[in-house]
Amino acid sequence: MPHILIVDDELSMRECLKILFEKDGYEVSVAEDAATALKITEKEDINIVLSDIRMPGMNGLELLAELKHRSPELPVIMITAFASPDDAVLAMKHGAFDYITKPFKVDEIKEVIRTAVKRSPDRTEQKKPRNTTFSRMIGESAEMVKIFDLIKRIAPTPANVLIYGESGTGKELVAQAIHDHSKVSANPFVPITCSSIPETLLESELFGHIKGSFTGAVADKAGLFQQADSGTAFLDEIGEIPSLIQTKLLRVLQEREFMPVGSTRIQQVNVRIIAATNRILEEEIMAGNFREDLYYRLAVVPIRVPPLRERKGDVPLLVDHFLKKYSKLFGKEVQKISSYGLEVLMDYNFPGNVRELENIIERGVALESSSIILPESLILSRREKSSSEKALFVAAMDEAELFERGIEDILTSLETRMIQYAMEKADGSKMQAAKLLKLSFRSLRYKTKKFDLD
Secondary structure: OOEEEEEOOOHHHHHHHHHHHHHOOOEEEEEOOHHHHHHHHHHOOOOEEEEEOOOOOOOHHHHHHHHHHHOOOOOEEEEEOOOOHHHHHHHHHOOOOEEEEOOOOHHHHHHHHHHHHHHOOOHHHHOOOOOOEEOOEEOOOHHHHHHHHHHHHHOOOOOOEEEEOOOOOOHHHHHHHHHHOOOOOOOOEEEEEHHHOOHHHHHHHHHOEOOOOOOOOOOOEOOHHHHOOOOEEEEEOHHHOOHHHHHHHHHHHHHOEEOOEOOOOOEEOOOEEEEEEOOOHHHHHHOOOOOHHHHHHHOOEEEEOOOHHHOHHHHHHHHHHHHHHHHHHHOOOOOEEOHHHHHHHHOOOOOOHHHHHHHHHHHHHHHOOOOEEOHHHOOOOOOOOOHHHHHHHHHHOOHHHHHHOOHHHHHHHHHHHHHHHHHHHOOOOHHHHHHHHOOOHHHHHHHHHHOOOO
């Protein structure tokens, strides 16, 4: 069971909390001051620290700073009988997992500890090196581990690959990884986004052209397949190509040959083709927009890249990677994200996937003036996801309100009404209301305080 260290100068509080958590099966150590607490952490594997702020000698905030310096991933929860906004801000800036004021409810502190346990580092696992990166991709979720394994198995073969997934999931990174682990990794990897090129120019971009073949063709030009000869051609957004070019692409796949625009000479090519799409090509085939024979030639090995909402366990790893990237780029010392800020991200569905998360962290680093990203520096998308959500929004306001009030005011009002309704349905139980709203207990508690609903 996780090992909790309780630090408080009051004997009664130490004994009360020790009994409380030992009944739940936790291993518990106690310390009457910060100096004793630091000695205990040196000798024992502590998973969570619960510390008072006001103590003689080194206070709780100083202890917090020292603990986070020694073990940045260790969850430290601060408790105090003297609620102070300044203390709360300082605690969160120094990396506290949470901040609790006395008197607190038993259920509340138990829930905070349970949440901290999920985030606490396993000391035995920490000693084992984890491989969380693979050819510039980051992840340790089961979904990404399967993709890494599949890439290792198919990369040495010449099989064509079709990568499908939502925008922003990293399909090009998967294609690059396949090339990097292939037998032709020393040869060119040439990407092209089919949807970004006008239909009139796409044929020339793919197959090249000869001088004088059309207005503006002042010289011979090598196309994608010539440039990628003996290497890999990556066709992104393959579902966007018109039917005529689909036919010519099929010939490249079947015969390994093509003709540049305006030429009568057939050119041979030895190229591996990796394609990607965010469309469901089976539906495009049914609609007559995509050739079935081309689909089966492309999808010799299909790979689905999951959206970020299906691999939330990778969010902390990605956040850490982007924090380091943009802190270095912007010349800042932003080292981490606050525990609540991370929880906000863990509760978010990321319609833009990894690309959106990167943008969120980039903005957060740019906006933040301290060493830790606080929730107010995180700007999340509020775009409507479905007609049902739109209907809910409009139903919550009359038409006059929608246009007379600012959008932030309207969203706050809607959020407040939803919380009040959930609390009524749950007979005042925050735990049950949080489940109804699909929020964590801590998120709901934060919102009830924010909107003065307690």
